[in-house]
Amino acid sequence: MIVQYRPGFRTRRSLQRWLSATTCIVGLFAAAIPVVASGEEDADSPRHILIADQFNNRVIEVDRRTHEIVWRFGNGSDKPGPDSVVGVNDAERVGSFTLISGTGIPSSSPPLPGCSDAVNGCPDNRVVLVDRRGRIVWQYGQAGVSGSGTNQLNTPVQAAVVNEFQRRRGLLVMITDQANERVIVVDRARRLLWQYGTTGVAGNGLNQLNNPNSAQLLENGNVLIADESNNRAIEVTIHNQIVKEFTAGGTLNGVAFASRLSSGNTLVTDSNNNRIVELAPNDAIVWEYATNTMPGSNPNPLPTRAVRLRNGHTLISDQFNNRVIEIDRNKKIVFRQGVLNVAGNGFDELNGPYDAKDIGDFTGLSSPFDLDDADW
Numbered sequence: 001m002i003v004q005y006r007p008g009f010r011t012r013r014s015l016q017r018w019l020s021a022t023t024c025i026v027g028l029f030a031a032a033i034p035v036v037a038s039g040e041e042d043a044d045s046p047r048h049i050l051i052a053d054q055f056n057n058r059v060i061e062v063d064r065r066t067h068e069i070v071w072r073f074g075n076g077s078d079k080p081g082p083d084s085v086v087g088v089n090d091a092e093r094v095g096s097f098t099l100i101s102g103t104g105i106p107s108s109s110p111p112l113p114g115c116s117d118a119v120n121g122c123p124d125n126r127v128v129l130v131d132r133r134g135r136i137v138w139q140y141g142q143a144g145v146s147g148s149g150t151n152q153l154n155t156p157v158q159a160a161v162v163n164e165f166q167r168r169r170g171l172l173v174m175i176t177d178q179a180n181e182r183v184i185v186v187d188r189a190r191r192l193l194w195q196y197g198t199t200g201v202a203g204n205g206l207n208q209l210n211n212p213n214s215a216q217l218l219e220n221g222n223v224l225i226a227d228e229s230n231n232r233a234i235e236v237t238i239h240n241q242i243v244k245e246f247t248a249g250g251t252l253n254g255v256a257f258a259s260r261l262s263s264g265n266t267l268v269t270d271s272n273n274n275r276i277v278e279l280a281p282n283d284a285i286v287w288e289y290a291t292n293t294m295p296g297s298n299p300n301p302l303p304t305r306a307v308r309l310r311n312g313h314t315l316i317s318d319q320f321n322n323r324v325i326e327i328d329r330n331k332k333i334v335f336r337q338g339v340l341n342v343a344g345n346g347f348d349e350l351n352g353p354y355d356a357k358d359i360g361d362f363t364g365l366s367s368p369f370d371l372d373d374a375d376w
Helices: 012-021
Strands: 048-053 058-063 069-073 088-094 097-102 126-130 136-140 156-165 168-177 182-187 192-196 212-217 223-227 232-236 242-246 255-260 266-270 275-279 285-290 305-308 314-318 323-327 333-337 353-358
Touching: 048 088, 048 097, 048 314, 058 088, 097 156, 126 156, 136 168, 156 212, 168 212, 168 223, 182 212, 223 255, 223 266, 232 255, 255 305, 266 305, 305 353, 314 353, 323 353
Parallel strands: 088 156, 088 353, 212 255
Antiparallel strands: 048 058, 048 353, 058 069, 088 097, 097 126, 126 136, 156 168, 168 182, 182 192, 212 223, 223 232, 232 242, 255 266, 266 275, 275 285, 305 314, 314 323, 323 333
16 A cells, blocks of 8 residues: 555645644444434435545444434444445445445554554555445455556545446446546446556656546546646546646645536635635636634644535535535535534544535536446
């Protein structure tokens, strides 16, 4: 596992700065089974939010009204297995299934939260599709194995199901394979159909990426990539040509996520600057929000994801403030899951949440592919 890269940490130095400033709590959780209470609203209601709770090694679905967990996958183990996921960075609901990126946790001294092995780290390196009963029904990558060959990944940080790519139909998954410096598309049979980025080569030249952190298939057939350590978001064609580049006038630092909005603007998580920015097609900043200005905030929370919802609000994964927040157009917080700058695993607590999405509201993201149990 390439330890100099860590989603949410630009360098080992920034990782250590965060460790010295923050105390994290790690716990174990119950097995990955549905926990929907009798009489509760349907678990696929848009009022539910899916959260990749990174250092708690779990994906949870929470009810907005009560903050209660209504479904989860991940038993808290730092060993990847049929009921566990390690260092999860991304999750999205796909029909009745959940697509999860088991990124893993790198070695560090002292060890990072969620990992007991300071020397070897706790790799996962899988993208898994899980049903409502917590069963893995499809997987790309091998548990704990870092590689770049067939059915191998190295620090997969994000995955999205795309229902059509290069005129092919069926289950296609776009994976941001960070430490392999590439974005790939694979099919249900685990065949590689497309790749951007030269495997294992970090750079900013043609067909090169540096620590990519997300990818989105756009309506025009191009792919928008958050090229994190190159401090840019790029739009590339399926023929691997860069057609647009976004840097906010050269001010971006650590592009952790990027998505194209219906307006044509691009929403970017500018992680090292602790802000979310919306960029016009000409790269000008038209809106921004900083996540480190509240009293008691971590001074360097390194937000990782921002998703624009249909109602115009923005859902933000405020990573080392250990919370997910939704802000309205006036930048007022209208929803919060997690306690500001307090890591935990109890009620309404999170530990380094890396990703959050409103279930049923994929504005600004690739549309979910409609799968059901009959497909498996």
